[in-house]
Amino acid sequence: MTRSATARITRVRATPQVRAPREKLSGATRGERNCSVARTLDIVSDAWAFLIIREAFFEAKTFGAFRSALDIPRATLTDRLRKLTRLQIFRQVAADSGQRKQYRLTRMGFDLYPSFISLMQFGDRWLAGEKNPPLVLVHRSCGCESHPVVACSECASELEARGVQYRDGPGAGRKPAKPGRNTRRASDGSRFMLGRPSSVSRALEIIGDKWSFMVVREGFFGNRRYDYIQSELGIAPNILTDRLSRLVAQGIFHRRLYQSAPERYEYLLTEMGRDLYRPFITMLAWGDRWLAKGKPPLLLRHTKCGHDFHASVICDKCHKPVIAADMQYRLNYDPRDYGALGPRSIT
Numbered sequence: 001m002t003r004s005a006t007a008r009i010t011r012v013r014a015t016p017q018v019r020a021p022r023e024k025l026s027g028a029t030r031g032e033r034n035c036s037v038a039r040t041l042d043i044v045s046d047a048w049a050f051l052i053i054r055e056a057f058f059e060a061k062t063f064g065a066f067r068s069a070l071d072i073p074r075a076t077l078t079d080r081l082r083k084l085t086r087l088q089i090f091r092q093v094a095a096d097s098g099q100r101k102q103y104r105l106t107r108m109g110f111d112l113y114p115s116f117i118s119l120m121q122f123g124d125r126w127l128a129g130e131k132n133p134p135l136v137l138v139h140r141s142c143g144c145e146s147h148p149v150v151a152c153s154e155c156a157s158e159l160e161a162r163g164v165q166y167r168d169g170p171g172a173g174r175k176p177a178k179p180g181r182n183t184r185r186a187s188d189g190s191r192f193m194l195g196r197p198s199s200v201s202r203a204l205e206i207i208g209d210k211w212s213f214m215v216v217r218e219g220f221f222g223n224r225r226y227d228y229i230q231s232e233l234g235i236a237p238n239i240l241t242d243r244l245s246r247l248v249a250q251g252i253f254h255r256r257l258y259q260s261a262p263e264r265y266e267y268l269l270t271e272m273g274r275d276l277y278r279p280f281i282t283m284l285a286w287g288d289r290w291l292a293k294g295k296p297p298l299l300l301r302h303t304k305c306g307h308d309f310h311a312s313v314i315c316d317k318c319h320k321p322v323i324a325a326d327m328q329y330r331l332n333y334d335p336r337d338y339g340a341l342g343p344r345s346i347t
Contacts, residue, residue, distance in 0.1 A: 123199025
């Protein structure tokens with residue numbers, strides 16, 4: 001393992017900001033905070049939808065190719081392809097043979113690639129165990145083995161949570177919780193691991209359900225104590241206890257006693273937990289671009305350069321933006337073991 005989930009615990013300092021007074025209303029009454037990351041996760045945290053998008057990056061195009069790679073039930077695949085087409089992640093085109101339709105990623109769908117790469121880098125760093133990462137990326141533009149980084153769009157330096165300030169954007173506010181949003185229990189996360197080995201799948205096992213994501217997000221807002229997280233989210237106590245316990249066990253939070261009688265704890269992001277900030281703000285950038293209708297809920301400022309920015313995923317060697325058409329990869333596993341004879345480059 002490159003690093004351990006039990007790595008040195010580092011306290012997260014809240015980014016400089018102006019906080020509004022805490023309201024007395026419960027989270028359920030106040031509604032859900034507008035959030036571009038949550039909007040993005042509404043799409044990719046559905047395990048089957050995520051797996052289908054992932055296989056599209058491996059050049060699966062037909063119903064049969066998706067079904068073969070994932071061993072997905074026919075009715076489920078039909079439903080998810082319709083949903084992803086309706087959401088404009090896919091478009092249907094006539095196949096060369098003219099007999100069957102193909103599903104091609106749209107520009108919006110291809111633009112998810114940097115988010116997948118940032119999740120992959122997190123999974124490679126923290127969740128690969130003793131095994132090598134499943135993929136080795138090669139950037140065609142410079143010909144180098146690439147370990148992409150999440151960088152400031154203005155100064156191109158790598159970002160970290162403590163170097164970013166935030167303030168409300170034009171889309172800030174609250175609204176009722178979205179009906180039908182993914183509320184599966186974290187124990188269902190094993191579904192993300194179907195098919196080929198994937199560091200993105202490993203990352204989504206941790207943050208791929210609604211409540212786990214929201215609890216981690218509150219950590220980035222500087223909210224550390226159980227009672228305030230519960231008030232902010234309107235989350236049931238048993239669910240919050242479950243998610244916090246899981247996130248502590250997974251190495252995302254460190255639990256620290258701050259009161260003895262009665263015992264009360266606060267939850268601090270670890271070094272591993274803080275590293276989730278990079279995929280979070282990459283997904284935030286995608287959600288702002290495609291789902292916020294020109295009104296981002298948050299505006300981010302990089303303290304190093306003093307500019308407002310959006311997250312950009314760039315090659316660590318040539319510093320050019322990473323896009324799917326420019327990346328090749330080598331497999332660190334035998335694809336025949338997974339029924340997926342994917343191509344050697346993503347185009």
